[in-house]
Amino acid sequence: MPGPDPHDDTSRDYEQFEKELLAQDRDATSVDTADIDDTTAQRLVSDLVDADVVTSVPEDQVLVHEPSGTAFDSTTQLAVFHRGWTVGRDADAECE
Secondary structure: OOOOOHHHOOHHHHHHHHHHHHHHHHHHHOOOOOOOOHHHHHHHHHHHHHOOOEEEEOOOOEEEEOOOOEEEOOHHHHHHHHHHHHHHHHHHHHHO
8 A cells, every 4th residue: 555645745834834823923922122221221120129029149249030040140131031031921821
């Protein structure tokens, strides 16, 4: 008995379609971080420290993002990470 006709196989089409949909979803939920300059980052991190979301560890010269446990040595990196983390958490909540 001959195998399936390779011309009838549409699995690759489906995989490509699924990749395109996933890319569109990522684009729709992505956060624009271009507007985070040093001043904005410092203000956001200061607010996060006040809200006990970020802990400063002066002896290691790092800032720890408490919900994720991730450490940063740059306020800008932390601000960008927190924005992305927040969007990701909000997207997860919408899926539930």
